[in-house]
Amino acid sequence: MTTTTITRWEDGSKEELSELRAGLDAQYAAWKAKGLRLDLSRGKPSPDVLDLSNALLDGLDTYLTEDGTDVRNYGVISGIPECKRLFSELLGIPADRMIVGGNSSLTHMYNTFVMLYLFGANGSAPWGAQEKIKILCPCPGYDRHFSVSEDFGAEMVVVPLLEDGPDMDIVEALAREDASVKGIWLVPLYANPTGSVVSGETARRLAAMPAAADDFRIFWDNAYGVHHVFEEHTLPDILSLCEEAGNPERAFYFFSTSKINFPGAGIGLVAAGPRTAAQMLSHIKMQTIGYDKIIQLKTVKFFGGRAEGIREHMRKIRALLRPKFELVLDVLEREFSGTGILEWTPPKGGYFVSVNTMDGCAKSVVALAKEAGVVLTGAGATYPLGKDPRDRNIRIAPTYPGIEELAQTMELFALCVKLASIDKLLAGK
Amino acid sequence: MTTTTITRWEDGSKEELSELRAGLDAQYAAWKAKGLRLDLSRGKPSPDVLDLSNALLDGLDTYLTEDGTDVRNYGVISGIPECKRLFSELLGIPADRMIVGGNSSLTHMYNTFVMLYLFGANGSAPWGAQEKIKILCPCPGYDRHFSVSEDFGAEMVVVPLLEDGPDMDIVEALAREDASVKGIWLVPLYANPTGSVVSGETARRLAAMPAAADDFRIFWDNAYGVHHVFEEHTLPDILSLCEEAGNPERAFYFFSTSKINFPGAGIGLVAAGPRTAAQMLSHIKMQTIGYDKIIQLKTVKFFGGRAEGIREHMRKIRALLRPKFELVLDVLEREFSGTGILEWTPPKGGYFVSVNTMDGCAKSVVALAKEAGVVLTGAGATYPLGKDPRDRNIRIAPTYPGIEELAQTMELFALCVKLASIDKLLAGK
Secondary structure (H helix, E strand, O other): OOOOOOOOHHHOOHHHHHHHHHHHHHHHHHHHHHOOOEEOOOOOOOHHHHHOOHHHHOOOOOOEOOOOOEOOOOOOOOOOHHHHHHHHHHHOOOHHHEEEOOOOHHHHHHHHHHHHHHOOOOOOOOHHHOOOOEEEEEEOOOHHHHHHHHHOOOEEEEEEEEOOEEOHHHHHHHHHHOOOEEEEEEOOOOOOOOOOOOOHHHHHHHHHOOOOOOOOEEEEEOOOOOOEOOOOOOOOOHHHHHHHOOOOOOEEEEEEOOOOOOOOOOOEEEEOOHHHHHHHHHHHHHHOOOOOOHHHHHHHHHOOOOHHHHHHHHHHHHHHHHHHHHHHHHHHHHHHOOOOOEEEOOOOEOOOEEEEEOOOOHHHHHHHHHHOOEEOOOOOOOOHHHOOOOOOEEEEOOOOOOHHHHHHHHHHHHHHHHHHHHHHHHHHO | OOOOOOOOHHHOOHHHHHHHHHHHHHHHHHHHHHOOOEEOOOOOOOHHHHHOOHHHHOOOOOOEOOOOOEOOOOOOOOOOHHHHHHHHHHHOOOHHHEEEOOOOHHHHHHHHHHHHHHHOOOOOOOHHHOOOOEEEEEEOOOHHHHHHHHHOOOEEEEEEEEOOEEOHHHHHHHHHHOOOEEEEEEOOOOOOOOOOOOOHHHHHHHHHOOOOOOOOEEEEEOOOOOOEOOOOOOOOOHHHHHHHOOOOOOEEEEEEOOOOOOOOOOOEEEEOOHHHHHHHHHHHHHHOOOOOOHHHHHHHHHOOOOHHHHHHHHHHHHHHHHHHHHHHHHHHHHHHOOOOOEEEOOOOEOOOEEEEEOOOOHHHHHHHHHHOOEEOOOOOOOOHHHOOOOOOEEEEOOOOOOHHHHHHHHHHHHHHHHHHHHHHHHHHO
8 A cells, every 4th residue: 555645635636635545445445344333423421431420329328308308209399408509509500590300401401492482481472472583503513402492493593603602793793683583502611512611701792792682591501511621611600690781581501410420310400590490480390299309319419418529520530531532632633633624623621522524524424434334423413403504513422432442433533534535625626 | 065966967956056066166276275287188108108119219230221221321212111011011001102201290291281282283283373272170180280281371171070080971062062172181090089980981982072173182190090999990991992983192191100109209101192102202302312211220120020010019008008098988987977068989099088068168177277287288279270169179188197197187177177067057047
């Protein structure tokens, strides 16, 4: 096999690229022959991370909360007090505006949309009664935010996601001018998939910007609030910023322990402005006589009732996750630095690495990988309706596979990016 | 203290009743002086019943379902297969039309209303887009059914609940003539609060009756499906009856283990017609990445994976509940037989005893009891909007208190009924 070295691929001649391609084709054929079955699509914890929380499955010394409620029985709508206090300390959000319950923050998000669509926000008209509702979607973003919006028939408006959060000039203009713009999705800390962090200034602008809709809402999904990997960032306090700006009901704050202990049996929570929290509770009490309180008490016990207990646990998870992120970034650096065929920004934390291929190559990369036995997150998944306008973003999810499997998968991923890129470059020569 | 014996109280003279009243007043004053704090309002299991399920809190030998899913991690929307099979065997409903998840069947009921109001039933117009929606409410009934209907703004139409279910002549007429009549609530087995049982014939008529609304729905809340106390009744198979009658999408079937193991951490389920189940799933998968599967696997293990395991467990609960029901019925029989001031039908099973005072006395009874330190279910709670048109129904919930406490409470209850009745009778003399 000859070795051709081209630094910046688009500068390569047709001959150089063709020669390069021949070598890559051979490698790809060899990969396919291995018949591997690998998966780089799953944003979920690996078994060794889950094992860190196995004590959560054990029994309890007492069935009683600190105020004497038997957690096995009915009752308690907004969460047991010690559990609310734990998350209040961890997140710096007021316990009295928090609803803790269920195993999924996504369910709280969906319920929030249900409330806004059926009943409206604090006396405003129900969103379901409006002719059109638009939701701003910083992209690349989280596909399940888009699915929720889509389920309710909202029009999703793509806004560029920058290093410090959504492009606020665009967000401010859209919110100011269009009363059908009712909200914005955000993963403020270590965004899915880019790992970017909303800055204090961006948060302040979001909280304070004038909006044509008096029921404009921020869906602040702090899914990775304690998932530091390379850096430790602090999240701006969006609820207080909204209050200070005279928009106390603007933000919904979501959090869960799904990626702290067990996705299958964690705890979800939502917090909101004072009137909104009361409105949510008025409907939630029609939906349930009480969430699972046993897992709440177990969770409090597991973390010693202290935010530091959660942070300590997350340092153990970080030790398991960081080598995986380093491996991914090392492969990207080694294979693509200076080539001009792949862009990425190393994430600061969270669960993903986001890459951009050359325009029009993402689908081909995913298809090539699939043919060779590697499942990647679908190209387009990081945009509303699965439509990436430039067909270039791919979300790499390194958390689930073991390190060996991840190394193999990344090799094949790199190969597929190269093949798709050469095709595109040759087509233009 | 003189003792006056009157058999049928309304036949008593003013003097006899006044004399009786003086004795009762003295007893009531003595009760009040005791300063008791008792509660007969709570339809929830007692600690000794909960203790029967404590093994549910213990760990698991394996985290894997029979098809290899790690229950600690994400995934599985409609329930793990062994758990669906268990409930399918227990209830005789098809596993492939069942969604098992969450700790509350009430949440499934609410979600069902959300779907019908926002998205409509299988392509019919959303209920939220209709000018008026009417829901039939057999009464006395379950207050939380009424709350759900009320939250969505439905008009609730009271229908008499008879010994064998709702008065079907009335139900059929209303459904046939009024297209805004969209559904009916039912607790078909051991109804809350009367303990009555829907007969096969009533179920058949419900399934087959013509309805002006093509999206008429039965909300079949089998909350007490295995809660036999005095008799063992079998529930008509409403899903099959609807299919046979050519209305395969008519019924939603709800069930939970809240009153089998832990109300705070049980399992809820909903089953429906084939198209409806698919429609529900299409929305539920937007709401969650998977319900708590750990409790599902634990529940399967706890019951040995067999319906007989649940039935065996329920026989233990029955042994604890039956003396409480017998005590209540003994007091009622002893104190009120032949008096004409209180009517009741001994329940066949379930969780409650329903009594009717003379018209206009229920609120007074509850108020008198409260003044003497005994909390009863609010008068009117068994009717929509808390309005019992004859102010006579009271729900007695004997499951939670210990037997001694229950005995005391029933004594006071009987006294309060007598006092309120005498007031009413004297007012008419």
